[in-house]
Amino acid sequence: MNFELLTQLIVNGLIVGLLYGVIGMCFVLVYKSTQIVNFAQGEFLLVGAWVCWAALVYLELPFFVGFLLSLLFMAAFGVLLQMIVLRPMIGEPIISVIMVTIGLSIFFQALMKWIFGVSPQSYPQVFDNQSISILGLNIEMAYLMSTVIALFIMVAFYLFFKHSKHGLAMRGTAFDQQVAQSLGISVKHVFAMSWGIAATVSGTAGVVIGMVNGVSDSLSIMGIKVFPAVILGGLDSIVGAIVGGIIIGVLENVAEFFDSQYLHVGNMYDIAPFYVLLIILWFKPYGLFGTKDIERI
Amino acid sequence: MSSLSMRPCGDFRTSYKQDNTIFETSTIRWITIISIIALCFAPLVVDGYFITLLIQISYLGIAALGLNILVGFTGQISLGHGAFFGFGAFASAWLNISFEIPVFLSIPLAGFFTMGVGMIFGMPAARIKGLYLAIATLAAQFIIQDFFARAEWFSGGSAGSMAESLNLFGFVFNTDKSFYYVALFSLVFMFIWGCNLMRSRDGRAFIAVRDHYLSAEIMGVNLNKYRLLSFGISSFYAGIGGALYAHYLGYVSAEGFTIFMSIQFLAMIIIGGLGSIKGTLMGVIFMVLLPEVLASIVGLMKMTDWGNIPMVVDGLSYIKEMAIGLAIIAFLIFEPEGLAHRWTQIKNYWKFYPFAY
Numbered sequence: 001m002n003f004e005l006l007t008q009l010i011v012n013g014l015i016v017g018l019l020y021g022v023i024g025m026c027f028v029l030v031y032k033s034t035q036i037v038n039f040a041q042g043e044f045l046l047v048g049a050w051v052c053w054a055a056l057v058y059l060e061l062p063f064f065v066g067f068l069l070s071l072l073f074m075a076a077f078g079v080l081l082q083m084i085v086l087r088p089m090i091g092e093p094i095i096s097v098i099m100v101t102i103g104l105s106i107f108f109q110a111l112m113k114w115i116f117g118v119s120p121q122s123y124p125q126v127f128d129n130q131s132i133s134i135l136g137l138n139i140e141m142a143y144l145m146s147t148v149i150a151l152f153i154m155v156a157f158y159l160f161f162k163h164s165k166h167g168l169a170m171r172g173t174a175f176d177q178q179v180a181q182s183l184g185i186s187v188k189h190v191f192a193m194s195w196g197i198a199a200t201v202s203g204t205a206g207v208v209i210g211m212v213n214g215v216s217d218s219l220s221i222m223g224i225k226v227f228p229a230v231i232l233g234g235l236d237s238i239v240g241a242i243v244g245g246i247i248i249g250v251l252e253n254v255a256e257f258f259d260s261q262y263l264h265v266g267n268m269y270d271i272a273p274f275y276v277l278l279i280i281l282w283f284k285p286y287g288l289f290g291t292k293d294i295e296r297i
Numbered sequence: 298m299s300s301l302s303m304r305p306c307g308d309f310r311t312s313y314k315q316d317n318t319i320f321e322t323s324t325i326r327w328i329t330i331i332s333i334i335a336l337c338f339a340p341l342v343v344d345g346y347f348i349t350l351l352i353q354i355s356y357l358g359i360a361a362l363g364l365n366i367l368v369g370f371t372g373q374i375s376l377g378h379g380a381f382f383g384f385g386a387f388a389s390a391w392l393n394i395s396f397e398i399p400v401f402l403s404i405p406l407a408g409f410f411t412m413g414v415g416m417i418f419g420m421p422a423a424r425i426k427g428l429y430l431a432i433a434t435l436a437a438q439f440i441i442q443d444f445f446a447r448a449e450w451f452s453g454g455s456a457g458s459m460a461e462s463l464n465l466f467g468f469v470f471n472t473d474k475s476f477y478y479v480a481l482f483s484l485v486f487m488f489i490w491g492c493n494l495m496r497s498r499d500g501r502a503f504i505a506v507r508d509h510y511l512s513a514e515i516m517g518v519n520l521n522k523y524r525l526l527s528f529g530i531s532s533f534y535a536g537i538g539g540a541l542y543a544h545y546l547g548y549v550s551a552e553g554f555t556i557f558m559s560i561q562f563l564a565m566i567i568i569g570g571l572g573s574i575k576g577t578l579m580g581v582i583f584m585v586l587l588p589e590v591l592a593s594i595v596g597l598m599k600m601t602d603w604g605n606i607p608m609v610v611d612g613l614s615y616i617k618e619m620a621i622g623l624a625i626i627a628f629l630i631f632e633p634e635g636l637a638h639r640w641t642q643i644k645n646y647w648k649f650y651p652f653a654y
Contacts, residue, residue: 037428037431085626085630088630089629089630092629092633094374094427094428095368095374095567095571096567096629096633098374098428098431099563099564099567099625099629100625100626100629100630102560102563102625103564103621103622103623103624103625103626103629104622104626105622106557106560106618106619106621106622106625107618107619107622107623107626108622109618110615110616110618110619110622111615111619113615113618114608114612114615114616114619224435224439224556227432227435227436228436231429231432235428235429267443267446267447270439270443271439271440271443274435274436274439274440275436275440277432277433277436278421278433278436278437278440281421281424281425281429281432281433281436282420282421282424285421285424285425285429295511
């Protein structure tokens with residue numbers, strides 16, 4: 001057994017898992033506050049990464065200016081999407097709402113392919129040295145940055161929901177829309193804000209992943225890979241999304257390791273999370289931290 | 298009542314027989330019969346391009362009707378219909394090649410195989426519903442797709458597998474025109490079967506499960522049984538559609554049966570109208586014609602001076618995908634009940650013409 005490789009893979013899994021956690025958090029945020037399952041989550045990553053890439057390459061802006069600009073764009077994008085497309089869908093059956101987000105996902109995926117082409121593009125060099133070694137493990141600079149950003153986003157989420165007025169309003173809306181409305185919270189603003197935040201944070205994750213792997217169509221797969229993570233953690237638990245994300249991130253790397261060493265089935269990295277997903281749905285549909293849906297007649 | 302030629306404005310049905318007829322009025326019955334006969338003579342009149350479109354509408358229509366039984370009539374959600382469609386295609390080719398079962402038997406057998414697979418993946422439906430079910434079927438889509446790429450004994454792996462043409466009593470259906478009759482027969486057969494299913498106890502049970510599953514359970518409808526049965530029937534339809542597709546093209550490869558295909562099936566039934574058999578066909582026709590119409594518009598634009606923009610001409614395949622996405626969104630926002638509902642509204646407008654309200 002090759003322990004060195006295994007440790008390296010587990011560390012990689014932890015780092016990628018943290019990013020899954022961040023994307024999962026956005027997913028849960030949208031689900032909790034607006035009851036919408038966002039199948040277009042991956043396209044937020046895609047749009048964010050491409051916009052930032054365009055700002056850096058076409059406009060030749062310095063990295064942090066371009067990055068901030070793309071975040072602003074994503075916030076506006078999320079809010080507008082909610083206002084134009086998803087506001088008419090309030091109160092529609094679940095299949096309609098799911099299909100609208102699927103429609104959005106197809107549309108933006110094709111649009112990005114149309115505008116930017118299908119071949120992967122890499123970001124201009126941001127860091128001087130590519131990787132550093134910590135405790136004998138090689139870690140790429142971009143991965144390190146992604147970990148720092150992921151942890152920063154998580155702390156920011158915690159502080160936002162615990163202490164800020166808007167965060168409290170969002171938690172109130174998630175708890176009970178009617179009560180929130182009667183206490184003077186504008187549910188409309190909360191809905192728009194949650195989409196704005198989800199788009200911005202997902203866009204950040206898209207830029208970070210794009211810096212490591214290059215920007216391409218495959219970014220939108222992250223939006224689908226986040227489902228196993230979110231279901232494992234429980235659909236309406238933010239902590240669950242983080243825990244689920246880390247577990248899935250480690251699991252896919254470990255599955256890949258055992259597959260390449262012993263099983264030789266192939267493609268385990270992509271498909272293992274979905275087997276896990278089916279098993280969870282079979283035995284514990286509400287995940288590790290999700291609230292159980294109790295029905296009264 | 299069955300002798301009426303127009304639908305009366307009101308509900309005057311007095312017996313179960315009247316309530317249960319396939320054709321509500323004799324006009325509808327005659328229109329259906331005449332249009333089927335007209336379709337039989339279509340190859341003599343229209344050219345090959347339309348025949349390929351009609352064949353496409355037939356096999357996609359069969360699969361889409363299956364999905365509508367699951368989503369529109371039973372209220373379950375499936376994001377894996379494209380994978381089941383592909384499973385039917387591979388299963389029929391596999392049965393034909395490995396066991397030398399004649400094609401006219403391997404098509405229905407492939408339907409039953411797909412039914413089995415669909416029921417295995419539909420089993421979580423007994424426990425979970427709505428959103429969770431959507432995600433479970435999403436997992437099914439990826440797992441089956443992975444299976445196609447890997448199981449060389451079954452699907453020929455990445456190389457794909459060959460499918461023979463249908464051969465019935467020595468007559469080989471290997472041209473578009475001859476296969477058109479097979480496709481038309483299957484379409485009519487499966488649609489009549491679908492209509493009849495919805496008139497039976499099982500069909501009414503599906504609708505009861507969709508409308509209010511707790512009440513249905515209290516009235517003695519076995520929820521688990523009907524949810525699973527609905528998955529089975531829906532996959533059966535998908536399998537038949539897929540098998541026809543395989544023997545029409547003569548070659549099946551794993552690349553086509555992606556999540557995008559599943560989404561297209563969902564788009565067909567949403568655009569056509571959930572819970573409407575007539576609407577299913579309308580939705581399929583819409584989705585088959587949409588890319589063709591776009592292609593011809595771009596083709597016309599290419600010939601003018603102002604319209605020959607390289608970005609539009611080269612990006613046609615992306616424009617087609619975007620149009621599908623936009624069509625889904627637009628229908629859900631502006632006409633959530635689909636083309637079938639719009640058709641009823643148009644009919645009502647003319648029926649009460651001077652006094653329409």
